[in-house]
Amino acid sequence: xxxxxxxxxxxxxxxxxxEKDIPEYVTNLTNILALVEQMNTVxxxxxxxxxxxxxxxxxxxxxxxxxxxQRERFQAVAPQVEKGLYLVPQVIE
Amino acid sequence: MQWEVVIGLEIHAQLATKSKxxxxxxxxxxxxxxxxxxxxxxxxxxxxxxxxxxxxNMAIKFGTAINAEIGKRSVFDRKNYFxxxxxxGYQTTQLALPIVGLGSVDIExxxxxxKTIGVTRAHLEEDAGKSLHEDFSGATGIDxxxxxxxxxxxxxxxxxxxxxxxxxxxRKIHSIVTYIGICDGNMQEGSFRCDANVSMRxxxxxxxxxxxxxxxxxSFRFVERAINVEIERQIxxxxxxxxxxxxxxxYDSNKxxxxxMRSKEDAMDYRYFxxxxxxxxxxxxxEIEAIRKTLPELPDAKxxxxxxxxxxxAEDAGNxxxxxxxxxxxxxxxxxxDDSKLAANWIMGxxxxxxxxxxxxxxxxxxxxxxxxxLLARIKDNTISGKIAKDVFDTMWNEGSEADSxxxxxxxxxxxxxxxxxxxxxxxxxxxxxxxxxxxxxKEKLMGFFVGQIMKQTQGKANPGQINQLLKKKLGSS
Numbered sequence: 001x002x003x004x005x006x007x008x009x010x011x012x013x014x015x016x017x018x019e020k021d022i023p024e025y026v027t028n029l030t031n032i033l034a035l036v037e038q039m040n041t042v043x044x045x046x047x048x049x050x051x052x053x054x055x056x057x058x059x060x061x062x063x064x065x066x067x068x069x070q071r072e073r074f075q076a077v078a079p080q081v082e083k084g085l086y087l088v089p090q091v092i093e
Numbered sequence: 094m095q096w097e098v099v100i101g102l103e104i105h106a107q108l109a110t111k112s113k114x115x116x117x118x119x120x121x122x123x124x125x126x127x128x129x130x131x132x133x134x135x136x137x138x139x140x141x142x143x144x145x146x147x148x149x150n151m152a153i154k155f156g157t158a159i160n161a162e163i164g165k166r167s168v169f170d171r172k173n174y175f176x177x178x179x180x181x182g183y184q185t186t187q188l189a190l191p192i193v194g195l196g197s198v199d200i201e202x203x204x205x206x207x208k209t210i211g212v213t214r215a216h217l218e219e220d221a222g223k224s225l226h227e228d229f230s231g232a233t234g235i236d237x238x239x240x241x242x243x244x245x246x247x248x249x250x251x252x253x254x255x256x257x258x259x260x261x262x263x264r265k266i267h268s269i270v271t272y273i274g275i276c277d278g279n280m281q282e283g284s285f286r287c288d289a290n291v292s293m294r295x296x297x298x299x300x301x302x303x304x305x306x307x308x309x310x311x312s313f314r315f316v317e318r319a320i321n322v323e324i325e326r327q328i329x330x331x332x333x334x335x336x337x338x339x340x341x342x343x344y345d346s347n348k349x350x351x352x353x354m355r356s357k358e359d360a361m362d363y364r365y366f367x368x369x370x371x372x373x374x375x376x377x378x379x380e381i382e383a384i385r386k387t388l389p390e391l392p393d394a395k396x397x398x399x400x401x402x403x404x405x406x407a408e409d410a411g412n413x414x415x416x417x418x419x420x421x422x423x424x425x426x427x428x429x430x431d432d433s434k435l436a437a438n439w440i441m442g443x444x445x446x447x448x449x450x451x452x453x454x455x456x457x458x459x460x461x462x463x464x465x466x467x468l469l470a471r472i473k474d475n476t477i478s479g480k481i482a483k484d485v486f487d488t489m490w491n492e493g494s495e496a497d498s499x500x501x502x503x504x505x506x507x508x509x510x511x512x513x514x515x516x517x518x519x520x521x522x523x524x525x526x527x528x529x530x531x532x533x534x535x536k537e538k539l540m541g542f543f544v545g546q547i548m549k550q551t552q553g554k555a556n557p558g559q560i561n562q563l564l565k566k567k568l569g570s571s
Binding site for chain 2: 012013014051052054056057058059060061062063064065066067069070071074075080082083084085086087088089090091
């Protein structure tokens with residue numbers, strides 16, 4: 001874990017981090033990774049991995065349209081809309 | 094050097110549910126922008142996705158149709174990336190534990206071979222919204238109606254060794270998903286689309302070459318063209334001593350070229366992890382078997398039945414069963430006129446040509462199966478010739494009327510009266526002594542001239558078989 005990795009992670013997560021905080025992040029993340037390393041040494045071959053901390057199973061819903069058009073409400077809080085579309089800074093493919 | 098292409102396809106099929114995979118918004122196509130995008134689809138804070146049972150059942154149905162292992166415990170993961178058409182910041186998909194595991198489909202090739210193509214997996218995921226880049230200067234418009242539409246991504250093994258195989262595989266998957274009713278298969282509307290992984294290796298080499306991934310392919314014609322231009326591009330690079338770069342390339346159908354979208358260095362780090370909002374999906378053997386029982390006759394089985402029941406060759410049977418609607422249409426027509434060969438020829442000839450020309454599918458066909466059978470019945474009983482039938486078909490198509498009333502009102506009945514035809518033949522012989530002389534001197538091509546004269550007189554209504562016979566008799570014996 002170094003400064004570059006922290007910056008990379010922050011970019012991927014779109015986090016605007018302060019330059020002066022980076023050394024502390026490096027220390028903290030390094031410690032967390034050390035803990036993960038420690039956990040990695042535990043023999044877990046016989047343990048089935050869980051995707052979720054509870055043992056519950058996903059409930060399913062019937063395939064029914066329940067939502068109504070509330071575009072006006074949603075777009076009232078959007079920074080910019082036009083012709084029913086949400087506008088964002090230009091994305092170049 | 095002889096090169097061999099290695100192709101794998103990732104096909105995205107939109108599931109034909111009424112509501113979205115994790116929300117109660119409608120999935121209907123063509124609505125006003127953002128009128129079918131609720132809090133969950135917009136990724137507003139505090140919302141909870143709830144899985145659509147029908148989407149799950151459809152994915153399982155696909156798995157049973159390709160004899161795949163069904164994941165009795167499958168898990169949704171978050172694939173993290175920032176793009177405005179996915180406002181949550183991640184796509185909900187399945188990585189390690191997909192709903193459908195290893196399966197396979199058979200494809201038929203032009204030389205008569207059958208080849209088995211492995212399907213690595215098929216997983217459930219949500220579609221993203223649509224970005225509209227053209228209409229706004231300096232901004233992109235976002236329509237999230239499509240966001241959250243259920244998809245299955247069907248990932249093949251790298252088993253295909255030619256463009257023909259890739260197209261045949263894509264067509265077969267298209268047939269299967271439409272037969273079993275889990276996808277409408279509409280490629281114009283983006284319900285069925287594919288990415289292709291393409292690499293080259295020297296023929297005989299075991300190891301795969303570096304692959305590129307072609308995105309944005311939304312028709313059978315384009316998959317063929319995109320892969321072909323990519324094969325040429327890679328061979329050019331390799332033969333001039335270069336190396337292929339692993340990257341994502343976009344197929345541009347207007348320019349018929351592929352161009353780089355992003356290289357491996359820019360490849361996204363998706364940081365997958367299990368979605369904490371969604372619990373594992375568990376299905377039982379009983380549930381899987383109950384779904385398997387709902388499978389209809391699948392394309393391969395229908396093809397075999399068409400060959401034995403209607404005495405069709407493999408190619409005809411394959412063409413007719415590629416689409417369920419076409420197969421049903423054929424069966425209705427055949428049962429009414431009791432002549433499978435005539436029905437097959439006309440459906441694959443005139444009818445399919447017209448559909449292609451007008452860019453329509455069987456669903457929107459203006460001539461019903463029983464109307465079409467009515468036309469073929471008049472060919473069969475010699476009321477009209479095949480040539481006149483084409484004109485009648487054209488009128489049926491445009492006006493929607495019955496063959497019999499068109500034949501009646503336009504006076505198109507074939508002239509089968511031997512006496513009347515004989516008189517015409519006599520007249521044409523008497524009127525054209527020069528041609529008769531040349532014909533007798535050996536210029537047999539002139540037979541067409543005589544037939545043509547009579548057809549001209551009768552506007553094509555004379556029975557061509559009878560005229561030929563009469564002409565031969567008269568010209569040969571006199």
